Amino acid sequence: MTAAVFxxxxxxxxxxxxxxxxxxxxxxxxxxxxxxxxAFFWLLSLLLSSLVWFIAxxxxxxxxxxVQKGLLIFGVMFSVLIQEVFRFAYxxxxxxxxxxxxxxxxxxxxxxxxRQMAYVAGLGFGxxxxxxxxxxxxxxxxxxxxxxxxxxxxxxxxxxxxMTLAITLLHTFWGVVFFEGCEKxxxxxxxxxxxxxxxxxxxxxxxxxxxxxxxxxxxxxVLMAVWAFFSSGGxxxxxxxxxxxxxxxxESS
Amino acid sequence: xxxxxxxxxxxVKMKNSSRVAxxxxxxxxxxxxxxxxxxxxxxxxxxxxxxxxxxPELANCNNTVWNPLGNGLSYEDFAFPIFSLKDDxxxxxxxKCYEDHNMRMNGSAPQYPLCxxxxxxxxxxxTDTVTCMRRTxxxxxxxxxxxxxxxxxxxxxxxxxxxxLNNSIKGHKENxxxxxxxxxxxxxxxxxxxxxxxEGTVSSIVTLLAAAxxxxxxxxEAPPQRNIFFTFxxxxxxxxxxxxxxxxxxxxxxxxxxxxxxxxLLEIGQIGLRNGQSLWMHSDPVSRKNTTVNKQxxxxxxxxxxxxNLSLNEPSATQALPPSSxxxxxxxxxxxxxxxxxxxxxxxxxxxxxxxxxxxYLNVTYPSxxxxxxxxxxxxxxxxxxxxxxxxxxxSIYKQAGGEDxxxxxxxxxxxxxxxxxSGFNIFVLKMCTNMCAPSSSAESSPPxxxxxxxxxxxxxxxxxxxxxxxxxxxxxVTKLNQSQCQNPKDVPGESKDxxxxxxxxxxxxxxxxxxxxxxxxxxxxxxALSPAFELTDYGSREYSTWTxxxxxxxxxxxxxxxxxxxxxxxxxVGVAVLLVSLVVTYFISSKAELLxxxxxxxxxxxx
Numbered sequence: 012m013t014a015a016v017f018x019x020x021x022x023x024x025x026x027x028x029x030x031x032x033x034x035x036x037x038x039x040x041x042x043x044x045x046x047x048x049x050a051f052f053w054l055l056s057l058l059l060s061s062l063v064w065f066i067a068x069x070x071x072x073x074x075x076x077x078v079q080k081g082l083l084i085f086g087v088m089f090s091v092l093i094q095e096v097f098r099f100a101y102x103x104x105x106x107x108x109x110x111x112x113x114x115x116x117x118x119x120x121x122x123x124x125x126r127q128m129a130y131v132a133g134l135g136f137g138x139x140x141x142x143x144x145x146x147x148x149x150x151x152x153x154x155x156x157x158x159x160x161x162x163x164x165x166x167x168x169x170x171x172x173x174m175t176l177a178i179t180l181l182h183t184f185w186g187v188v189f190f191e192g193c194e195k196x197x198x199x200x201x202x203x204x205x206x207x208x209x210x211x212x213x214x215x216x217x218x219x220x221x222x223x224x225x226x227x228x229x230x231x232x233v234l235m236a237v238w239a240f241f242s243s244g245g246x247x248x249x250x251x252x253x254x255x256x257x258x259x260x261x262e263s264s
Numbered sequence: 265x266x267x268x269x270x271x272x273x274x275x276v277k278m279k280n281s282s283r284v285a286x287x288x289x290x291x292x293x294x295x296x297x298x299x300x301x302x303x304x305x306x307x308x309x310x311x312x313x314x315x316x317x318x319x320p321e322l323a324n325c326n327n328t329v330w331n332p333l334g335n336g337l338s339y340e341d342f343a344f345p346i347f348s349l350k351d352d353x354x355x356x357x358x359x360k361c362y363e364d365h366n367m368r369m370n371g372s373a374p375q376y377p378l379c380x381x382x383x384x385x386x387x388x389x390x391t392d393t394v395t396c397m398r399r400t401x402x403x404x405x406x407x408x409x410x411x412x413x414x415x416x417x418x419x420x421x422x423x424x425x426x427x428x429l430n431n432s433i434k435g436h437k438e439n440x441x442x443x444x445x446x447x448x449x450x451x452x453x454x455x456x457x458x459x460x461x462x463e464g465t466v467s468s469i470v471t472l473l474a475a476a477x478x479x480x481x482x483x484x485e486a487p488p489q490r491n492i493f494f495t496f497x498x499x500x501x502x503x504x505x506x507x508x509x510x511x512x513x514x515x516x517x518x519x520x521x522x523x524x525x526x527x528x529l530l531e532i533g534q535i536g537l538r539n540g541q542s543l544w545m546h547s548d549p550v551s552r553k554n555t556t557v558n559k560q561x562x563x564x565x566x567x568x569x570x571x572x573n574l575s576l577n578e579p580s581a582t583q584a585l586p587p588s589s590x591x592x593x594x595x596x597x598x599x600x601x602x603x604x605x606x607x608x609x610x611x612x613x614x615x616x617x618x619x620x621x622x623x624x625y626l627n628v629t630y631p632s633x634x635x636x637x638x639x640x641x642x643x644x645x646x647x648x649x650x651x652x653x654x655x656x657x658x659x660s661i662y663k664q665a666g667g668e669d670x671x672x673x674x675x676x677x678x679x680x681x682x683x684x685x686x687s688g689f690n691i692f693v694l695k696m697c698t699n700m701c702a703p704s705s706s707a708e709s710s711p712p713x714x715x716x717x718x719x720x721x722x723x724x725x726x727x728x729x730x731x732x733x734x735x736x737x738x739x740x741x742v743t744k745l746n747q748s749q750c751q752n753p754k755d756v757p758g759e760s761k762d763x764x765x766x767x768x769x770x771x772x773x774x775x776x777x778x779x780x781x782x783x784x785x786x787x788x789x790x791x792x793a794l795s796p797a798f799e800l801t802d803y804g805s806r807e808y809s810t811w812t813x814x815x816x817x818x819x820x821x822x823x824x825x826x827x828x829x830x831x832x833x834x835x836x837x838v839g840v841a842v843l844l845v846s847l848v849v850t851y852f853i854s855s856k857a858e859l860l861x862x863x864x865x866x867x868x869x870x871x872x
């Protein structure tokens with residue numbers, strides 16, 4: 012669909028992720044390492060789940076569309092579960108690493124807190140998941156045409172970009188909440204995160220009924236944003252402090 | 265667009281419009297009833313024999329317009345690609361895409377997304393032959409990896425002689441007087457490599473082949489006084505490439521004979537649409553002003569007319585010679601000659617050099633219950649008519665070469681052979697070739713096309729090969745040489761590579777699929793048909809043909825839907841907005857992070 016759509020969709024899908032990376036991760040090399048490792052863990056989970064789906068698909072009848080659709084749904088659900096398992100594995104790895112980091116640092120404590128690691132790991136998951144979803148679509152959008160000659164919706168590119176944006180943010184928030192839940196041994200938190208992930212992925216199967224998939228996913232995103240804010244130490248008091256301090260700065264200057 | 269709209273007026277309108285980016289024409293099997301010829305109305309007018317110095321009143325078709333239906337489309341310069349599409353499933357997809365998305369509904373303009381088509385047809389050459397050959401020469405001189413931009417059209421003429429001549433000695437042959445029987449091998453149309461040329465070319469090829477087959481046994485048994493050449497000229501549609509080259513070679517002693525050896529020439533023009541009416545014998549009035557030439561031509565006409573009981577006529581004495589290879593001979597020497605045609609003045613062919621000049625146009629129809637093998641052998645009216653002409657040609661050539669009258673009746677063309685050739689050259693060559701072709705023939709199941717094309721590695725065009733090997737099989741003798749001897753007969757006693765050419769033929773395929781190959785010795789040769797202008801590197805020559813074909817990248821097309829520009833701009837706008845907002849918000853939040861994300865009760869040594 013030409014360069015305009017390419018840049019538009021790229022900015023929509025990766026704009027916030029890019030901003031987050033630039034302002035919060037790029038300056039600290041330790042955060043960059045945790046970010047990349049998190050992305051790698053997500054890639055591993057995807058590799059494993061796609062291997063399972065691929066074998067199942069090859070073993071089944073390629074002609075039968077019902078079976079293929081069923082396999083696809085199974086594949087999606089299985090992948091979600093594997094991703095969450097790998098998130099947990101990464102949490103365990105980071106906890107171990109944290110002790111090591113604390114040992115080698117000048118101060119007695121680790122240079123990075125578990126909350127920050129949670130955020131960085133979640134962002135790593137999110138960006139790589141978004142990249143995997145969106146890059147092929149972006150490269151196709153560079154051509155002169157758009158989707159639709161076989162009857163599909165012409166809004167495919169925009170909705171894919173919006174979905175990718177949501178998924179990226181969701182992974183970030185889930186990372187924060189998940190690690191917090193593991194820290195405090197609140198297992199119901201983990202269960203809720205997994206269920207929400209399953210819900211969001213299941214909603215994406217409703218496409219091309221975009222009204223059915225996008226608004227609920229964004230609702231979940233907003234919900235998760237609020238939860239992650241409170242889970243990572245924010246509070247309404249802090250928010251009010253933010254605005255009053257600004258006002259006081261304005262008054263004093 | 266559908267084929268009915270492919271007319272000159274439409275195409276000129278599109279050429280002048282700035283809003284047309286390309287044209288795709290859906291071919292139809294039959295042409296418009298009023299005729300369609302994209303060639304000019306006066307074919308090859310600048311390279312024929314009539315100029316201001318020779319017959320000025322006949323030059324530029326002042327006297328007779330040969331192709332009145334010609335609209336000159338093939339000679340227009342279009343700045344956009346023009347594709348031709350077969351009317352099959354893929355074309356139906358294109359039509360459906362148009363109907364689904366681009367048609368006007370109730371008088372209002374169609375809504376986005378709209379169906380669009382992209383044509384890829386990159387050509388390396390620009391402007392004209394002089395420019396692109398100059399650039400190619402520059403590349404060859406100065407570049408490490410030279411890139412050719414265009415290639416001259418070239419292929420090979422096929423010729424054979426009744427009495428073999430020493431091919432390695434070029435130039436004038438003592439005591440040789442030769443009668444040449446000629447036909448053309450090529451055609452063209454508006455589109456590249458589409459040239460069915462049934463009336464224009466195939467009829468004359470088939471007739472000459474049948475005449476050769478009829479004449480050879482008698483000529484071997486009772487040799488005529490003079491030698492006889494059967495020649496097939498390639499590239500005649502493009503300003504007489506083959507015949508101008510042969511005449512040039514004859515003039516410069518690079519051919520096995522020269523012009524002094526040529527006694528007379530009989531050319532077979534377009535004869536497929538005779539339909540039982542008379543055949544016309546055209547001659548050149550300007551050369552006939554000379555009494556000797558006139559006497560020879562009159563004698564020739566008499567011998568032709570008396571060969572067979574066929575209705576023959578001469579057009580008016582002041583009428584010019586139609587466009588034919590004979591004109592190139594006349595440019596150099598007033599050789600007595602005739603051109604046989606089915607038209608008196610302008611062509612009866614309504615589809616001259618167009619894609620509609622097919623077997624269907626010649627009314628070659630078969631009863632529907634025949635299999636392809638049976639179709640090859642079914643004797644159509646067209647084939648019978650051509651057989652008569654072939655007999656006429658064979659007998660008149662024999663008579664003109666000084667053969668005795670008592671043998672004339674033994675010379676008869678075989679209707680079965682003509683039928684086989686006619687179907688083969690028009691419709692499916694593969695079947696015909698299993699009976700008498702060389703092992704290197706490629707499998708082609710579509711009708712052969714007669715556009716001359718290029719010779720990139722000195723390969724020979726398949727149709728030329730067919731003609732060569734068919735002629736060799738018909739007029740040659742089977743020898744007992746094995747394959748290696750056949751390819752190099754130098755050391756075999758009694759065989760001479762100078763006089764003959766040897767071909768290893770696979771022979772007919774037997775019942776269980778095996779072939780029994782053998783070596784055929786014949787005097788069929790190929791001579792290069794590349795315009796002398798390229799030998800002389802005179803790329804802007806006005807004497808010789810300077811046609812070239814541009815090099816091109818893969819030619820393809822695709823269809824897709826195009827979104828409205830508003831939607832695209834909106835996507836970009838939303839994207840930029842999202843990016844800016846997220847940058848601002850993230851900066852803001854990260855700068856206030858300590859304030860936002862601190863818990864109210866904190867152990868003092870916890871770092872964030």
